[in-house]
Amino acid sequence: MSDHSTNHSDDHEHGLSHVMPLSILFGTFLALLFFTGLTVFLADQHLGEIDIWIALTIATVKAGLVATYFMHLRYDKPINVLLFLFSLGFVALFFGITLLDSEQYQPQIQEYYESTTTVTVTEAPAPAEPAAE
């Protein structure tokens, strides 16, 4: 682990680390703009339940582009990528179990909701109705 070299494809001089070619920088940039436009466009298409998954997938593609190219992970030691994914794993763990738990006790919370009302809530539409566009 204390080795110092390991630079992959060096386009330019053999320096301390790989230099990103302008073509890749611009290519990534344009791809990011494209995906941004795409996600805004798709959001208005009302695809129902999978809306959020599509948005998150596109966001992840964008994030992947930023990480791989702008943040150099493509040309770094593979351990950095592993560590990055590893820390995301912990995030997933945190989300997963907390969500699982909160979902389980929602019925109790609903009961509490129903038993405590405020003036306006009885007038407001029931939570299940989405507001029409």
Place this chain on the structure above:
Amino acid sequence: MSAAVETKDQAHHEDGDHHGHSPFQAHHFETMQQQFDAGKLGIWLFLFTEILMFSGLFCAYLIYRYNHPEVFLYAHKQLDTTMGAINTVVLIVSSLSMAWAVRAAQLSQKKLLVFMLSVTLALAGVFLVIKYFEYTHKFDIGLFTGRSNVMYQLQHPDESDHNRELYDSAIAAEHEEEAEHKEEEAHAVAEAEQEDEHPDEHSDSHASSHGDSHGHGHGGPEQFLDAPRNTQIFFGIYYMMTGLHGFHIVFGMVAIGWLLYRSIRGDFSSEYFGPVDYVGLYWHLVDLIWIYLFPLLYLIRS
């Protein structure tokens, strides 16, 4: 604490005699490569801590959205998608300029480096300005956090005199609007009996009488009377997430400003560009977080 402190570690050597080392090599490292690699690992570790920190906020978002989708569906309409999209593009461009700055430092292109850092800094400023407008617009219509939020106040008129007044005036305003629309409808019906070929006018005026905030330019609190219960939670989450993100933009600007100062001074070159690289990584992370914030907050359609 920001990356600013950490990157300072890769700075200069205190000693007078350099023994043939770069003046920027710290005395406890054997080679510049070791110093660079150490700094790289260090900044990545710091970025992991940032990811974990924001993950707490994303978790809160996830829990609430999953359990109260109606709140998110309703409240997100108060967010301006266009401004959000512009900000997204602003950050993407700033990421490009930052990455380019790193490249310039690696190639000892001083003028380009200074230019790119300045562009990044300026774009960060633009982001904050747009944020400022977004926030002030919300404050104008009473969308604060918690008990100060107009939606909460409308739902709890008994909590204070202010709330009671607000509620009463909102109800009154709503009745007025309904009365106005009934009049309009009556007129429209009368007209339609004469001109039968424009049925669309009817549905238009119907839609706008349902208190849809987009349709009206009134902007009074009565537009929020149909908010689902506890919608103020969305705004708490929104302000915390974008607020914390905004703080990180500011920290980033400080760090980039410091880099700018050092670049003008001529510190960076192909032999020593670590700090530019590290701050660059931090900046990309700030961009990354926004890449997720944008769809999650602004693009909730169903």
Place this chain on the structure above:
Amino acid sequence: MSTITPETQTATGHNDDPSSNYLTCTSGFMSWAFTLDHKRIGVMYLVGIFAAFFLGGVLALMLRMHLLVPGGLFPDWMVSLDGYNQLFTLHGAVMTFLFIIPSIPGSLGNFVLPLMVGAKDVAFPRMNLASFHLWVFGAIFFLIALVTTGLDTGWTFYTPYSIETQTNVIAATIGAFILGFSSIFTGLNFIVTVNTMRPPGMTWFKMPLFMWAIYATAIIQILATPVLGITLLLLMGERLLGIGIFDPSMGGDPVLFQHFFWFYSHPAVYIMILPAMGIMSELMSVYSRKPIFGYTFIAYSSIAIALLGFLVWGHHMFVSGQSPMAAVIFSGLTFSVSIPSAIKVFNWTATMYKGSINLATPMCYALSFIFLFSIGGLTGLFLGALATDIHLHDTYFVVAHFHYVMMGGTVIAFVGGLYHWWPKMFGVMYNEFFGRLFCAVVFFGFNLTFLPQFVMGSRGMPRRYATYVEEYQIFHVLSTIGALTLGIGMVGAMAVLVVSLFKGRKAPANPWGAATLEWTCTSPPPYYNFEHAPHVDSPYDYSDLKYDAQIGGYVKDPNAPKKSGSDHH
């Protein structure tokens, strides 16, 4: 370029006096306050955390005194019911955030790690200094909380009470937030140091186990502490902005707060114990003069503890409103985390078998650790098992359990490590007789304090209660007597060390005959640590060291047979 202008020994043109060391090479407040020398930072941390320990200890003694009688010993105007809440809150907060989490990494870790690695310093000396300064700022905020309104939420800050209470939660959360960053900086520094600054020849499996332990600790510090940070920020948001996500009256969820809080705070207890286990590996090997048994297992189990520790946080929440499904999952996972700890205890004990035991003071503490930590760990199983925990939760059983592992574990190992490395740090030998004596006092006092608590806890005495019914009094009395004894023992143990600074005989480079690299430089080390990069050998091979009575320490034996390579099993 920065406000920190280090006036370290490097800047003052090298003190060429051969008898100067890191303590004497420069003097004056500034040379310490802005030092970049990891050794000085370690010493400053030592002073700071022991001050915090003392403060936390005084609070504990006040608690124990109050509990001598069922109605509370101190009159209401001195310690009201509310006041009692403040005492246990501040005791917990000071001990957890100010003392135990930074303790070993900040002091011994900082001092020893670069020496063990044969390096001149940690990877980021400035960040190291920043970490210490942040500790000081965090401490100041806690003191602000202490002297203004105090704090009565319990160190766990549970909502919704922590949102409503009039006490200075904001100051305390800011303090804890800052301390979190102090912890992160330390961990970050250690990971990079271990990854990038090991000398040639020191592969991962030739590192001393103390380094493995510090490394595993640092992983937790990096991944868990930020979640505490955001939890505290959200709590501040609750109090200042009323965002409402943890407040049921605003549609929020208090159980969510607990999820967030414990996601950090459970791994935090492994931040507390792992460095102590690392010290244990060093002590057991050196004072048995035998290579550590099962090196590889201990190394892997350190990482396993760090990772598994992230999977079990819900076992603090069995009765909180958490769903039964989550409770069952967490209970099952909790059993898994006990396995690597048990492996370590077996290995340490096995190290002693057929070893040549030296009952110096550090070894006395190490043996105490094995006994006390085993009790602590085993009683954790009762708490991890869902069914029994329902009965034991929030009783004194829990209090006894965590004091056994945190104090009987971490603090005991910390003091043992302190005694072990004291000659290296300060160049003096302490008095063995009094060292061992106070170890015995501590051991006795500790058990007297906390064993009765297991009993009364299982009989139903709740924790955090200022008053209680008659039937528990005998246990409380025993516990208080024990606490006073323990206090005397700890003060005595510290006194022995302090006295040695003035009266101790000069220490040789290697008084214990240890084989890790920090013992190859002088005691105390010069500011630059090593004249030449030391030669890396097996960290637990004692065959080439022999005792030299003249200097009272060990030296390399020139007649020892050459070793080919290390063998670890």
